[in-house]
Amino acid sequence: MAPTLTDVAKRADVALSTASRAFNDPQRLGPETLRKVLEVAQELGYEPPPPRPAEYPSDTATVAMVVPDIANPVFGAFVKAAQSQGWHRGQTIVLADTDFDPDREREVITQLRARSAGLVVCSPRLDAEDVLALCGDTPVVLVNRETTTADCVLADAGDGLRQTVEYLAALGHRHLAYVQGSQHSWSNSHRVDLARAQAERVGLELEVLGWQSETVAGGTAAAAGVIASGASAVIAHNDLVALGVIAGARQLGVRVPDDLSVVGIDDMPLAATAYPALSTIAVPMDRAGALSLEMLSQAIADEHREPRTLRLPTQLVVRGSTGPVATTRTPPATREHA
Numbered sequence: 001m002a003p004t005l006t007d008v009a010k011r012a013d014v015a016l017s018t019a020s021r022a023f024n025d026p027q028r029l030g031p032e033t034l035r036k037v038l039e040v041a042q043e044l045g046y047e048p049p050p051p052r053p054a055e056y057p058s059d060t061a062t063v064a065m066v067v068p069d070i071a072n073p074v075f076g077a078f079v080k081a082a083q084s085q086g087w088h089r090g091q092t093i094v095l096a097d098t099d100f101d102p103d104r105e106r107e108v109i110t111q112l113r114a115r116s117a118g119l120v121v122c123s124p125r126l127d128a129e130d131v132l133a134l135c136g137d138t139p140v141v142l143v144n145r146e147t148t149t150a151d152c153v154l155a156d157a158g159d160g161l162r163q164t165v166e167y168l169a170a171l172g173h174r175h176l177a178y179v180q181g182s183q184h185s186w187s188n189s190h191r192v193d194l195a196r197a198q199a200e201r202v203g204l205e206l207e208v209l210g211w212q213s214e215t216v217a218g219g220t221a222a223a224a225g226v227i228a229s230g231a232s233a234v235i236a237h238n239d240l241v242a243l244g245v246i247a248g249a250r251q252l253g254v255r256v257p258d259d260l261s262v263v264g265i266d267d268m269p270l271a272a273t274a275y276p277a278l279s280t281i282a283v284p285m286d287r288a289g290a291l292s293l294e295m296l297s298q299a300i301a302d303e304h305r306e307p308r309t310l311r312l313p314t315q316l317v318v319r320g321s322t323g324p325v326a327t328t329r330t331p332p333a334t335r336e337h338a
């Protein structure tokens with residue numbers, strides 16, 4: 001059996017990663033360590049694998065990804081796609097979760113900028129210019145935070161919200177509510193502006209409710225406000241919030257979609273299996289993850305390239321949580337004693 005790199009590492013008494021660097025990134029090793037590994041490889045007859053094809057240039061640099069909540073399936077899909085792209089490019093990806101905390105985000109970026117060849121910062125809570133100032137000369141790609149001075153990947157909710165408002169209007173809804181996410185979220189303010197413009201365009205009333213945590217608990221807390229608003233349909237900041245609104249409405253005796261239509265944003269896997277299945281705006285975050293790594297690699301290779309902004313389209317997916325407007329809404333207390 002041909003000797004492996006693991007055999008070389010054991011005989012040279014070094015870590016496997018150190019043995020790998022001797023063939024892929026020798027400048028990162030001291031002269032004595034490099035000499036020892038190469039001598040052992042020659043003694044064992046170890047043959048390193050051939051170089052990667054030109055379309056996948058060897059790049060063993062470490063890059064960092066910063067996300068606000070890895071427990072959210074949407075960010076999980078984003079990271080998974082980015083890691084797949086990084087694997088094909090020979091990159092090591094370091095992941096940091098900021099838990100939606102701007103101060104933690106600031107600290108994480110400060111720590112990672114000096115240890116990474118570049119950073120992808122997804123849905124930052126900080127302003128774009130603050131993120132860029134923290135990154136300094138380290139290349140960075142922003143996802144769902146817009147600026148003209150750095151590469152950006154944006155999930156453009158414009159098409160999805162236009163389709164949603166038109167669809168709800170066709171079902172007879174005239175009064176909509178919108179449950180916001182975080183006040184620090186660019187996506188939140190972007191979606192609110194788009195929803196207002198679309199509602200005004202087709203002559204619907206849109207009531208924008210207060211900020212909520214971008215979780216099921218946030219949606220459950222918002223449910224009472226949604227019902228009190230008198231809206232017959234609600235658009236939630238994301239699918240988790242939408243599922244929380246459905247749960248909260250159920251607790252208050254309001255049926256979905258009979259009394260209240262609910263639309264989320266993201267189309268995470270749970271949306272199709274919920275009851276009722278959630279109508280939602282599909283956001284291609286997996287595509288955003290792959291593109292962000294591709295753009296970062298280009299930025300690392302060419303520091304003089306002009307910044308670009310890629311906008312990814314969104315699409316309404318209709319399921320069971322939306323339906324025609326009810327002609328009358330029976331008060332929960334009356335329904336319970338009917």
